[in-house]
Amino acid sequence: MANERFVYIILAIFIPPLPVFLKYGCKEKFWLCLLLTLFFFLPGMIYAIYVLTK
Structure with missing residues (x-):
């Protein structure tokens, strides 16, 4: 569990929408993260x- 969380956070630093998609699928959290990442990278990462x- 801790290793999975660590990998997700590392992925979130480089490709923010990917770990959100892997954890939650195509739900509103993923789309919001994708939108924030497309406008500005830092808000999507945060x-x-x-x-x-x-």
């Missing part, structure tokens, strides 16, 4: 880490 750690 949102992805927030979603994956809460």
Whole structure:
């Protein structure tokens, strides 16, 4: 469980929408993360880490 979370966070730093998609599928969290990443990379990364750690 801890290793999976670590891998998700590392992925969220480089490709933010990918770990959100892997964990939640094509739900609103993924689409919001994708939208934030497309506009500005940093907000998408912060949102992805927030979603994956809460």
